[in-house]
Amino acid sequence: MKHFITTLDWSREELQAFLDHAKALKADPIQPLLKDKSVALVFFNPSLRTRTSFDVGARQLGGHAVVLQPGRGAWPMEFEVGAKMDADAEEHVIEAARVLSRYCDIIAVRAFPKFENWEQDRRDHVIKAFAEYATVPVINMETITHPCQEMAHMLTLQEHLGQVDGKKFVLTWTYHPKPLNTAVANSGLIIASKFGMDVTLLCPTEDYLLDERYMNAASEYCSQNGHELTVTHDIEEAYDGADVVYAKSWGALPYFGRWDAEREIRDQYQHFIVDSEKMAMTNNALFSHCLPVRRNVKVTGEVLDSEQSVAIDEAENRLHVQKALMAGLIGD
Numbered sequence: 001m002k003h004f005i006t007t008l009d010w011s012r013e014e015l016q017a018f019l020d021h022a023k024a025l026k027a028d029p030i031q032p033l034l035k036d037k038s039v040a041l042v043f044f045n046p047s048l049r050t051r052t053s054f055d056v057g058a059r060q061l062g063g064h065a066v067v068l069q070p071g072r073g074a075w076p077m078e079f080e081v082g083a084k085m086d087a088d089a090e091e092h093v094i095e096a097a098r099v100l101s102r103y104c105d106i107i108a109v110r111a112f113p114k115f116e117n118w119e120q121d122r123r124d125h126v127i128k129a130f131a132e133y134a135t136v137p138v139i140n141m142e143t144i145t146h147p148c149q150e151m152a153h154m155l156t157l158q159e160h161l162g163q164v165d166g167k168k169f170v171l172t173w174t175y176h177p178k179p180l181n182t183a184v185a186n187s188g189l190i191i192a193s194k195f196g197m198d199v200t201l202l203c204p205t206e207d208y209l210l211d212e213r214y215m216n217a218a219s220e221y222c223s224q225n226g227h228e229l230t231v232t233h234d235i236e237e238a239y240d241g242a243d244v245v246y247a248k249s250w251g252a253l254p255y256f257g258r259w260d261a262e263r264e265i266r267d268q269y270q271h272f273i274v275d276s277e278k279m280a281m282t283n284n285a286l287f288s289h290c291l292p293v294r295r296n297v298k299v300t301g302e303v304l305d306s307e308q309s310v311a312i313d314e315a316e317n318r319l320h321v322q323k324a325l326m327a328g329l330i331g332d
């Protein structure tokens with residue numbers, strides 16, 4: 001049994017096998033690969049795409065999805081081992097994971113960081129606790145990485161570009177009025193570098209560098225593939241000749257828990273918005289974003305509605321890659 005918590009645990013060949021299966025499922029979507037199987041979808045945070053695509057995907061494969069929202073219709077949960085549970089939590093993840101494993105064949109979990117202390121958040125303790133106590137495979141529906149989004153992104157790039165090796169991939173920080181999770185940014189960096197792309201990270205200042213775990217992994221994958229991970233704060237340098245522009249906003253790690261101070265910095269970089277002028281510097285690049293996206297804040301409506309935008313394709317591909325993942329993790 002193997003969990004799908006981070007693509008760092010999976011080789012490019014293993015991930016490509018999931019992508020190839022996803023392509024086959026996209027062409028022939030209704031198959032009994034999860035016949036009479038159940039999937040628990042545990043959401044600690046909101047969702048539109050993830051919730052719908054997992055539910056629909058399980059049903060298209062003959063299975064059944066159960067959505068649980070701890071604290072909102074399901075019991076609030078404790079994660080600390082040895083905790084005296086005299087506050088709000090009514091049940092411990094130890095029992096929850098074991099019980100759900102008796103009912104369901106897969107447990108999928110969404111648990112965003114708390115945005116107070118990055119050293120604690122980077123432990124990814126919620127999904128790791130589920131993985132420790134579950135006796136069925138656990139899938140990450142977004143914690144400090146978003147591996148299902150990574151897979152959908154790569155499937156979309158392969159569909160539009162064919163071979164992605166050597167293509168210039170730009171992960172650009174964009175402005176957002178709130179400090180957002182770094183998960184998709186971490187994931188974008190990992191999947192593009194793992195699949196041989198020539199990766200550039202564009203962010204306003206050193207404060208917006210991603211966690212060293214993901215920076216180092218991306219750097220290592222790049223060097224294994226004959227590239228060097230480029231980090232720049234120069235918009236023109238980043239966009240020049242790009243084949244892919246992937247946009248995401250995130251909060252600066254050194255300012256976790258001090259968001260008023262971070263906002264003073266963040267507000268200075270609203271011009272990082274993806275617009276047609278910047279896209280004109282590229283090699284007719286594809287544009288994508290994981291969604292949801294704030295139009296005319298992170299990216300202009302003009303870019304989002306252009307033929308270069310593949311964000312809707314990427315959202316659709318969540319369905320296909322997750323079906324391949326669910327079938328593969330509990331496959332015959």
Ligand code: CP
Pocket residue numbers: 046047048049050051142149290291292
């Ligand atoms: N991209 C993504 O995970 O969308 P949701 O938050 O709507 O699930």
